[in-house]
Each structure stands twice: as structure tokens, then as C-alpha cells.
Amino acid sequence: MTTLSQKDKNTVRDFWTKIQGQTDIIGRDTYFAYWSSGGARHFDVRPNSPSVVKHGITILDFFSLSELHAFTLCVDPANLKLLAHCMMVVLASLFPDDFIPEVHMAVDKFMAALSLALSEKYR
Known part of the structure; x- marks a missing residue:
């Protein structure tokens, strides 16, 4: 099991503060990379397609995702x-100076x- 030290938590929190205003871009690009690697074939996987943009925003809104992905x-x-x-x-590609x-x-x-x-819900 992965344990985050207080320093790790602070580092993530500080980094998250820097990227907070760009979650739509991060989500879109993340899902585009995922789908392009073969993660999902039932969506339009062009970088600016409505499916990629909408779902990219959704994945960065982590609430209730565990039950949705496990059971539904x-x-x-x-x-x-x-x-x-x-x-x-x-x-790393969007924030090269900060992603040390x-x-x-x-x-x-x-x-x-x-x-x-x-993934805990899968047990």
C-alpha cells in the first residue's frame, strides 16, 4: 500500500493549487491520451471532441466515481x-517547470x- 508522507501531501496540495484553473485542459488531454492508447473505442477521440472535453472534466471531479465505475x-x-x-x-508536458x-x-x-x-469497491 502506498503511504503519503506529510511532505508528499503538501507537495501534491501545492502543485494542485498551481494547476487548479486548467482542469478542463488536463482532463481533456488525459482522456485523449488514455483513449488513444486503446482505453476506450466507443467515443470520438479527437482532442477537442465534445466527448473528450466533457469526460475529461468529469474525471477530475472524483466524487462518487468509485461506486459508478465499480457497480454501474x-x-x-x-x-x-x-x-x-x-x-x-x-x-509533465503542461507544467514542465513545476513537475520536477x-x-x-x-x-x-x-x-x-x-x-x-x-478500486476498493471492486472487492
Whole structure:
């Protein structure tokens, strides 16, 4: 299990504050990367398609996603790890000056913990 230290939590919180105003772009680009890698084939996967933009905003609004994905959509928990990786690639490309190794490590731990929490409903 991934444990975030207080320093990790502060690092993620500080980084999240910097990126907060661009969640629509981050979500769109993350889902575009995910879908382009074969994550979903039933959507229009062009970068600015309404499906990508809408769902990109939705994924960054994490509330109630665990139950929705586990019980309604029956999403494979392994896809959460792929999605987290896609998001980190997007964050690194959009914020190269801020996504330094320390931030990368803290965000990676956070995304691993988040993926685990979202997949808890699958048990």
C-alpha cells in the first residue's frame, strides 16, 4: 500500500493549487491520451471532441466515481493505473517547470493511493 508522507501531501496540495484553473485542459488531454492508447473505442477521440472535453472534466471531479465505475460501468481496475499514468504524462508536458522529480514522485504516490481507493469497491 502506498503511504503519503506529510511532505508528499503538501507537495501534491501545492502543485494542485498551481494547476487548479486548467482542469478542463488536463482532463481533456488525459482522456485523449488514455483513449488513444486503446482505453476506450466507443467515443470520438479527437482532442477537442465534445466527448473528450466533457469526460475529461468529469474525471477530475472524483466524487462518487468509485461506486459508478465499480457497480454501474464495471470498469477494470487496471485501467485506473493507466489513466493515472496518462494524467502524469499530461501534467509533465503542461507544467514542465513545476513537475520536477519531487512533484512527480509525490503525485505518483497520490495517484496510486487514489487508484487503490477507487478500486476498493471492486472487492
